Amino acid sequence: MTEQPAADTLLKRITAYQWPALDKPHLTYADIAAELKTLAERDRITLTHIGNSFQGQPIHRLSIGQGPLTLLAWTQMHGDEPTATAAMLDLLAMLSEPACDDIISDNWLSQVTLHIIVMLNPDGALQQRRENAQGIDINRDARALQTPEGRLLEQQVRELHPDVGFNLHDQSRYYAVGGSKKPATLSFLAPPFNASGDVDGSRLRAKQLIAGMYEAVSHFRPGQFGRYNDTYAHRCFGDTIAGCGVSTILIESGADYHDPNRQNARALNVVALYAALNACITQRYRQYTLDDYYAIAENVENGLCDVLLKNVTQENEAGDRFYCDIAVNETQPGHATVFATGDLTELGGFREIDCNGLILCNAKGFCTKSGDAVTHEHYQELLSQGYNHIVSQENRGDIATDIPVLQCQTPLPDKTGPLPDTPAFFVFRDDETPCCALLSTHWLTF
Ligand SMILES: [Zn+2]
Incomplete structure (x- = not known):
């Protein structure tokens, strides 16, 4: 057994071996075809076409090593x-x-066989959606097996009898690590195989491996890794495969600050898998206990928002003031809405803005007729006069600004407060003068 290189050396090496073309927000089969071909030409790697998706796209398995541990x-x-x-x-x-x-050991190939099915759902990938081409969530098809992709996975598990299984997903970017308000850049789970959450030898090993992976990745992003709770999900593959005596590990890739393509989670997945591979070969996972596993903080769903406005002042018609926080999420690209309002001290924000002393202006619409030019300068002028939306009969595509604009067919009521699911377009004043605005997720001072 060779000593493992220091964590920073490992990360440097991982970065050096990354496929540059895969730094993208979405990946389809066409995006990975060249990389699959290149890997298939390497001596150590076997590429197997294991089947096709519902729409006939190929699904491949890459394998390396010839060892008994699978x-x-x-x-x-x-x-x-x-x-x-x-x-x-x-x-x-x-x-x-x-x-x-x-990084592992000289003879690791004779100890382990690692199989990786890359992109089990190429049809969903092509359409950038969760489900397969039948509209079925493959991860709810572990029992019914109505999808060719689900049947393929079930068949692979049956044929290969893996000792350890890695079920690799992405989670919502709003998952936070409990108690930290930080994003969960990776989340782990050793899924239960029954409703009572029993721990047999296989599940214990999964939990021990996770404890080791957690330790390995924590070096890079302290406090940014979480754990899912043990709720049993009968129809899901992880839970079903765990019931076949496979030490099953769910890893959910998540967000990080200033990392829209999740490249940090990408590198940390490799760190985690390396740690697991090493721990399997050396059996070092045995040093970890269930307590180590449960010491990983649980995830909090919607524990984060995209923009958190803190301590906003609002005024009623009599001039009485009250205070609130406003959380805003970009629900579609370029379109943000209010997620929640009130005391949001338990929420974190990818961007947090202290609005202490800033008063939310009433909604105010500027009426335009078609043919009236609205330039960038004009729009900025309107904002500085407290207008937060533009009123026009038809949708105007001729507003010449790269700052987000809210267009409405009729003026919004004066007191359109920051209600959940309404567009996030707010102008704030400092006493009487408008001085800044949140336009979708764009913060502007003037
Ligand atoms: Zn998923």
Whole structure:
């Protein structure tokens, strides 16, 4: 057993082996075809066409090693969750290089066989959606097996009898680590195989491996890793495969600050898989206990928002004041709405703005007729006069600004407060003078 290189050296090496073309918000089969071909040409790697999707796209398995210990990972069962697909191709790029054996051990190929099914749901990937082409969530099809992709995964598990399984997904960017208000850049779970949440030998090993992976990744992003709770999900693959005696590990890639393509989660997936591979070979996972696993903080769903406005002052018609926080989420690209209002001290924001002393202006619409030109300068002038939306009979595509604009057919009522699900377009004043605005997720001072 060679000593593992220091964590920073490992990260540097992972970055050096990443496929540059896969730094994208979405991945389809066409995006990974060249990388699959390149990997298939490497001596150590076998590419197997294991079947086709509902619409006939190929689904491949990449395998490395000939050892008795069998590991099986599968990625992108949900078409719009591509992070681990890139990560597993990066991992194989490294593992296929003899120069990288120092990270594991010289003879690791005779101890382990690692199989990776990359992009189990290419049809969903093509449409950038969760479900397959039948509209079925493959991860709720573990019992009914009505999808060709689900049947393929079930067949692979039956044929390969893996000791350890890695179920690799992406989670909502609003998951926070409990108690920290930080994003959960990776989340882990050793899914239960029955409703009573029993822990047998396989599940214990999954939890021990997770404790080791958690320790490995925590070096890079302290406090940014969470754990899902143990709720049993009968129809899901993780829970079902865990019931077959496989030590099953769910890893959900999540967000990080200033990381829209989840490249941090991508690299950390490789760190985690390396740690697991090493721990399996050396059996070092045995040093971890259930307490180590449960010491990982639980995730909080919607524990984060995109923009958090803190301590906003509002005034009623009599001039009485009250205070609130406003959370805003970009629900569609370029379109943000209010997520929540009130005391949001338990929420974190990817961006937090202290609005102490700023008073929310009433909604105020500027009426335009078609043919009236609205320039960038004019729009800024309108904002500085307290207008937060533009009123026009038809949708105007001729407003010449790159700042988000809220267009309405009729003026919004004066007291359109920050109600949930309403567009996030607010002008704030300092005493009497408008001085700044939140326009979708765009903060502007003037
Ligand atoms: Zn998923």
